[in-house]
Amino acid sequence: MSDEPAVVLRDVWKTYRLRERGTSPREVLARLVRPRIRVVEALRGINLSIARGEIVAVAGPNGAGKSTTVKLLSGLLAPDTGTVVALGCDPIRDRLRYVSRIGVCFGQRTELWWDHPVASSFDWKRVVWNLPRLQYDRSLGALTEMLGLRDIWRVPARELSLGQKMRADLALALLPEPDLVILDEPTVGLDVLAKRDVLDFCREINRVRRVTIVVTSHDLSDLEALAGRIVMVHQGQVAFDGQFDRLRATVGLQRRLRLVTSGPAPVLQDAAFLETRDGAHEYAYDAGATTLPSLLAQAEAQATILDVETHRPPIDDVIATLYASWHARDARGR
Amino acid sequence: MGEPRVRSTWWYVARVPARYALGFRMDLAFVLRSPGLAAYYLTLDAILTPAAGAATFLLAERLSGIGAWSVAQVTFLLGYATLVEGILSVAFTYNVSHVSRRIGRGQLDHLLVQPQPLWLSLVSEGFAPLSGGAAVLAGIVILSWSIAHLPVMPDPVWWGLFLANLGASVVAILGAMFAWSSLAFWAPVAAEEVATNVHEALTSLGVFPLDGLGGPLAAGLVAVVPAGLVAWLPARALLGIGGAMTPTWATPAAAAGLAIVGAVAFRAGLRQYRKVGSSRYTDFGHRR
Numbered sequence: 005m006s007d008e009p010a011v012v013l014r015d016v017w018k019t020y021r022l023r024e025r026g027t028s029p030r031e032v033l034a035r036l037v038r039p040r041i042r043v044v045e046a047l048r049g050i051n052l053s054i055a056r057g058e059i060v061a062v063a064g065p066n067g068a069g070k071s072t073t074v075k076l077l078s079g080l081l082a083p084d085t086g087t088v089v090a091l092g093c094d095p096i097r098d099r100l101r102y103v104s105r106i107g108v109c110f111g112q113r114t115e116l117w118w119d120h121p122v123a124s125s126f127d128w129k130r131v132v133w134n135l136p137r138l139q140y141d142r143s144l145g146a147l148t149e150m151l152g153l154r155d156i157w158r159v160p161a162r163e164l165s166l167g168q169k170m171r172a173d174l175a176l177a178l179l180p181e182p183d184l185v186i187l188d189e190p191t192v193g194l195d196v197l198a199k200r201d202v203l204d205f206c207r208e209i210n211r212v213r214r215v216t217i218v219v220t221s222h223d224l225s226d227l228e229a230l231a232g233r234i235v236m237v238h239q240g241q242v243a244f245d246g247q248f249d250r251l252r253a254t255v256g257l258q259r260r261l262r263l264v265t266s267g268p269a270p271v272l273q274d275a276a277f278l279e280t281r282d283g284a285h286e287y288a289y290d291a292g293a294t295t296l297p298s299l300l301a302q303a304e305a306q307a308t309i310l311d312v313e314t315h316r317p318p319i320d321d322v323i324a325t326l327y328a329s330w331h332a333r334d335a336r337g338r
Numbered sequence: 339m340g341e342p343r344v345r346s347t348w349w350y351v352a353r354v355p356a357r358y359a360l361g362f363r364m365d366l367a368f369v370l371r372s373p374g375l376a377a378y379y380l381t382l383d384a385i386l387t388p389a390a391g392a393a394t395f396l397l398a399e400r401l402s403g404i405g406a407w408s409v410a411q412v413t414f415l416l417g418y419a420t421l422v423e424g425i426l427s428v429a430f431t432y433n434v435s436h437v438s439r440r441i442g443r444g445q446l447d448h449l450l451v452q453p454q455p456l457w458l459s460l461v462s463e464g465f466a467p468l469s470g471g472a473a474v475l476a477g478i479v480i481l482s483w484s485i486a487h488l489p490v491m492p493d494p495v496w497w498g499l500f501l502a503n504l505g506a507s508v509v510a511i512l513g514a515m516f517a518w519s520s521l522a523f524w525a526p527v528a529a530e531e532v533a534t535n536v537h538e539a540l541t542s543l544g545v546f547p548l549d550g551l552g553g554p555l556a557a558g559l560v561a562v563v564p565a566g567l568v569a570w571l572p573a574r575a576l577l578g579i580g581g582a583m584t585p586t587w588a589t590p591a592a593a594a595g596l597a598i599v600g601a602v603a604f605r606a607g608l609r610q611y612r613k614v615g616s617s618r619y620t621d622f623g624h625r626r
Binding site for chain 1: 344345353356357360363364367368447448450451452453454455612613614615619621624625626
């Protein structure tokens with residue numbers, strides 16, 4: 005396997021021109037004569053490099069440019085300027101060579117044949133991808149074990165639950181043993197168990213085959229469970245690129261403190277009271293600015309402490325804090 | 339996984355039989371899974387497809403022909419149109435012929451991530467020979483009856499011309515449907531059903547002998563909405579109606595023109611698709 009990166013995006017720009025519609029009949033007629041075009045810069049000079057065998061999460065608020073990035077990587081969209089090179093190919097110009105080496109799985113779409121058993125979709129994939137029988141049997145055997153396909157093998161796709169459908173779609177994407185897997189919202193709509201199965205499988209396939217995985221999701225805790233590295237896209241630019249721990253550090257050493265006390269919630273300096281649930285009081289504090297013993301001493305002075313627990317805030321809260329700071333910065337810049 | 343090789347067009351052409359075999363297997367399994375329902379569906383299809391020409395047939399029967407066309411010749415035209423429709427539903431189902439739906443619904447993405455040229459996907463993905471075959475059978479039955487009652491003695495040359503014209507009619511319809519469907523690249527919502535409208539125009543007008551129409555109207559019904567190529571022009575040529583005025587190469591030539599227009603429009607649309615992608619996605623009708 006070569007050492008060159010699996011994916012390189014170099015100064016990629018993508019702009020959409022959207023025609024703005026009028027709301028009143030007069031405005032509608034006026035815009036027929038003189039259309040008003042809104043230019044949306046989906047990507048503004050994105051630079052990104054992903055090493056082979058890496059799992060990278062791409063996240064960002066709605067309209068940040070995630071979908072555009074995924075479409076560029078899937079060979080469905082061409083950049084306006086800049087270059088996209090994946091697995092040594094131009095995804096558009098070398099489409100046939102490129103797509104035979106990638107697996108694409110969109111969480112809200114299915115590649116399965118609706119009225120046919122799951123088995124038929126795999127047979128279809130074998131023929132269309134021109135997979136040698138030996139490779140097909142080997143890959144299918146491994147996927148059947150890892151994703152538990154046996155129980156859904158003869159079930160028509162239309163009768164599958166969301167989780168089962170996702171398992172089958174993932175297996176279908178992985179069947180040709182691709183070098184790069186692009187997963188767009190793979191856990192959307194899944195229950196906790198199905199989500200865990202999908203995430204475990206992705207980790208396993210990355211560990212066993214060193215498959216490069218690019219994954220997007222709105223569920224940041226899923227992404228943290230799966231990927232070491234996160235690329236945050238905001239307003240068409242890479243706003244953060246690094247490990248999840250470093251991302252947490254950007255908003256300070258945020259911690260949560262849960263106290264169960266004999267009385268009402270003690271008032272703590274240097275910690276913000278969040279809520280009381282099931283008799284436990286929750287606070288947020290910055291571990292860089294204050295210490296846990298000092299907070300506990302303050303609490304003990306006001307009530308008897310029955311139980312103590314500290315934990316890191318959910319990654320979603322970290323991201324929400326980041327988004328809020330970005331929006332505040334954007335508003336100041338306007 | 340090793341570095342995949344760049345394949346020649348002929349390599350992909352050679353894959354077509356395997357794709358058709360796959361389509362046959364999947365369709366056979368689909369039909370056999372509920373044979374009762376399949377029989378019901380096929381019977382309905384066998385009745386309803388030729389029924390599109392019932393009015394023409396009744397007129398011809400009542401008036402002992404339509405213009406220069408005898409009843410048997412009108413029946414030949416209807417059988418030919420039924421057969422063309424049958425071929426479309428055998429080889430281009432799953433909205434392959436109604437491609438504006440796939441474009442408008444964002445389903446082209448599914449084809450673009452397949453490691454084969456788009457033409458191969460379009461040629462092979464809609465092959466359902468059994469569930470779509472009833473109209474073919476109905477067309478063959480009607481054609482057989484009409485040929486038995488016509489003063490033609492089909493020899494191998496005639497059959498060759500017949501097949502060439504039949505293929506050309508299918509190509510002409512597809513060319514028109516792809517050309518018009520390409521609008522959906524620019525207006526995915528508004529033009530999502532444009533292929534359906536073109537198809538309806540073709541099936542409703544295609545079963546009439548169009549003789550007697552003025553030049554511009556007849557030209558429009560051959561070149562723009564090519565209803566005349568569904569059955570009228572080829573039937574005229576094959577049965578010698580109107581003498582040498584309708585050569586047997588007329589339909590293939592017109593079909594080639596329409597195929598070029600369809601291909602050019604579709605390629606331009608694809609370039610637009612690469613630029614803007616699809617802003618919407620709905621799975622309705624996709625592989626079902």
